[in-house]
Amino acid sequence: MAAKATKLETAMILKYKDGVDKNGKDVIKKQSFSKVKTSAADQDIFDVAKQFETLLGKTLNELVREDQNGITNA
Template identity: 30%
Template sequence: MAVIASAKDTVLVVNFQTGLTPAGSPILRQRSFQNVRSDAADQDIYDVATALYGLQSYPLISVRRDNRVDLTE
């Protein structure tokens, strides 16, 4: 029997730098934003992340989209 994939939700995950360690390595933090529409375009999600972190004093390091899917038979 074939497996059916049903989109459940999407999470926006951003990594940003909050400072430097005494050794000079970056201190990175991660924040997740739930309840992102699963049909949102990748470019729109990226644009929202860059706009939000453009208002912050911390530099944005990376943007990730996590799609969660329910699998059933």
């Protein structure tokens, strides 16, 4: 039998620069948004992230899609 993966959860993680510290290093903050539909297209997640970028008034440094899968032997 072949193992099969089933998507359980998806989250969107936004990482953005929030200034510099006393040593001149970039301060990177992140915000996680859980309960993203597991069927959401990458482009849709990207579009939503760009809207959050506008609301935050910060430039996104990185956008991460985090999928959690369950694996069964079916």
